[in-house]
Amino acid sequence: MRTRWLALAALCFAELLVMVDNTIVNVALPTMARDLDAGISGLQWIVDAYTLVFAGLLLTGGYLGDRFGHRRMLLTGIAGFAVVSVLAASSQTLGQLIASRGGLGLFAALVFPATLAIITSIFTEPKQRAAAVGIWAATSGIAVAVGPVLGGWLLEHYSWSSVFWVNLPMAVVAAAAIVLVVPGTRPESVSRFDAIGLVLSIMGLGLLTYSVIEGPHFGWTDPRTIGGLVVAGIALGLFAWRELAIEHPILNIRLFANRRFAAAAGMISVAFFALFGFIFLITQFFQAVKGYGPFEAGLRTLPFALVMAVFSPVAMALAHRFGPRMVSVVGALLMSGGFALVEVSSRMSGYWELIIWSMSLMAMGLAFISGPCTQVIMDALTPEQAGAGSAVNDTTREIGGTLGVAVLGSVLTSVYTSGVGERLADLGVPQAATGIAEDSVMSGVEVAARAPSEVAQQLRFAVQDVFVEGLHSAVWVAVAVTAAAALAAAYFLRGVPSGRANGTPTIVDDPAVLDVEGEAVAVRP
Template identity: 80%
Template sequence: MKNRWLALAALCFAELLVMVDNTIVNIALPTLGRDLDAGISGLQWIVDAYTLVFAGLLLTGGHLGDRFGHRRMLLIGIGGFIAVSMAAASSQTLGQLIAARGGLGMFAALVFPATLAIITAIFTEPRQRAAAVGIWAATSGISVAIGPLMGGWLLEHFSWSSVFWVNVPVGVVAAAAIVAVVPGSRPESVPRFDITGLALSIAGLGLLTYSVIEGPHFGWTDTRIVGGLMLAVAALALFVWWELTTDHPILNIRLFANRRFATAAGMISIAFFALFGFTFLITQYFQAVQGYGPFDAGLRTLPFAIVVAVFSPVAMALSHRFGPRLVAVVGAALMSGGFALVEIASRTSGYWELIIWSMSLMAMGLAFISGPCTQLIMDALTPEQAGAGSAVNDTTREIGGTLGVAVLGSVLTSVYTSGVADRLELLGVPRAATAIAEDSVMAGVEVAQRAPAAVAEQVRIAVQEVFVEGLHSAVWVAVAVTAAAALAAAFLLRDTVGHRDGELIVAETADLDVDDEVAAAAPARQAV
């Protein structure tokens, strides 16, 4: 195909459309909290309604692409995304916005897996495919910073609804580009749809996310939270059992018997778990603690995109030279180090003295994990599994991101809610005002602004310091999981290295529990 690189550009633009929506609302959270009277849990739901539905339906999106054609599903997804963006921009209440965000996630689930599936179909030469997958993975990482930057600029000039209206022209351009340069494909002959598996996966992930987000609000020992967590575990366990026993699973669980496939998927999930959770927190830190406006706060995430863009091709080159294991291990260690730097940040820490360096380490780490691990996942699959395989790859990102916002946000909420109440009580702040401050850090800043002049500065400092304490507690989770990921990858991605005709060859150490189906899908020897 002569225009495959133009097709790659169009597909990455479509990918950017749906990935930017993961983070573009983060910069608007303080504004949304004020305008829609939303506390921290409400803000978490604005973010997670999108990622939860997105993650829950990605496997379905890949399956529908296999059945009806990936370009067709891609265009339907973009069209629906545009329509629901209009509904989100017109929302009048918190509930309406959360529902619209869920609708956006549904159509994003048609777009995202189709982009990677088409890329793997049109790039058949191994080196070109590796480069194309690396560019695709870099686009996903860059979107983490582009979202807050774009959202910040829009909020400086327009209302919060503009972060949704912008999807309309961007979506139209993406659809036109897809029609112009991306080839259609003949749908594969695929088995019947696994509706039971889909229902169990959505139920399990939904209950898990709900319970983690609402835990600080109701209390972790509350019957609703304990029961929700138990039901989530039961639903997910039943999902695994069903997928192992049904003749037509929506997710081939047996693929995870391949050690390298499973580890690569887990690494991507952990990277986005830590990253999305941190982004949810840092955009509030920039505005509530550092005092930046929306655009200045978004601008300060730009180095993240630059570092990802610069180091993604470097990561793929190093992976080709030394194998993905070393690159992924270094990436996880870099992310852990970046998060660890945040632990010494204070209310008055300078952006250029500390914060930019921590974010740069995180970005470099993400680049070192995302591209090489994505290539590992796709190399483990047969061409017929491209749609489902890309959906697995995408699902790891979105599930990780969803749980990252839920878990890190809930750790912050638990620390902040109890801490700010104690600090404001000592300052003699009335209980009614303290209750308002407990909702979110921006609500706390509002309370400080309305407090009598004699105590206003003390209230503001107390609110900000307690938020930073919660930030430290939450980020320790990111430090721990990324450090554990580095150790796990060092062991689980071990391989035997040799050379053939001057090319580095990585042969996977045999896994005794890999069945014939998985062995066929993931050859024992593969060029990296």
């Protein structure tokens, strides 16, 4: 019994290693923008190169774990993650860093699905499994908030490369713990790998993300933007068609015919869409508008981790008592309310008066969505689907996060680029300096700092005000998406049992137990 929980701790630490890299670079973005001459789209790619490759290869990672053993793939992923971290830390150009971030995403895709698959294999008793999955889900959310704090502290003492060097000691600790306390897993008998499906999924997701990120720069009506979105839609449509047509798909699309499974996966995707996008924006707000240093900015994201840690077990207990539907609906409304609070913020808004409360509501909402919806997803899987099924769960998170940074970042870019150009031109700023300010808000602050003293403050306020206008526009998207998710969860998660009697029921994907609507019903063990 004790070994089982030690194994959970080791697996959660491995999960922490790869999840922290989703957000640890956020507080370093202003420094990277200056050192690597990166505009807003370059900064988006530093973040999204990791999450895009991570999301695109998670299904492959789950398949390889099923075929060769999840523990073996877990250790392989950790080792590769450490090696590529050295390359990322040694990057001299923006292109090198983006490529290294993609490499980190590749090995993270081996680690992440293996952690949840092993957890579901070693925790067989329903209540213990629910608790373990809740801890795993909480770790994922906490890691998202720990990243900026750790990154900020490192940047206060070292260069931006330190956010990658720190992966090495963490990888050593994770690998040692796994070798000592995590049991080996037997490879499953799996079918031939669907390489065509993998290529179509990566092509579709890659083109979609690229088109959204570069849309503000090419123009939303530019043939490159429209063409990229159309081809992405075609590729994803072909991927779905192929997965339905072949006997052994890498992604079991039929699972999404179960409205509860689909709704739970969608809720997680929406939550991480909003969260990743907001962290990308708020860390720049803290440094460019509020003037905080990297560590101060990272420290001010800590409420995410603290609130997640407190409310994740509460969410699982409430889901066990009242069912995941009610809990996840409340979670989506809490997130929507937290984002709505940001809409009343301004350049002068205080952290303790407003911002901390909005962030706390978002984190509480994430806790109410993540654990209960993860449990719904995993209850829909047979043991043979553990690897690929956990990869579906992980993929929804990473795709949501990738698109969150892309969409919210692009809304901000569209508003900021057009607004700051007009504002600075009205103030008589030369075209060359205005062009520099349009690259990113940190470039705008730098232009203001180099201006004559009598106009420097006026220019800085103009840049900051335009950035806040862009922030408001981007956050409106998050408000709308999370509010719509609450309505969707209320409808599509109806009928999910609370599990108050005889343990937590299991949602099975078996035609023998389908109800008259063609959906899986709860079957008590």
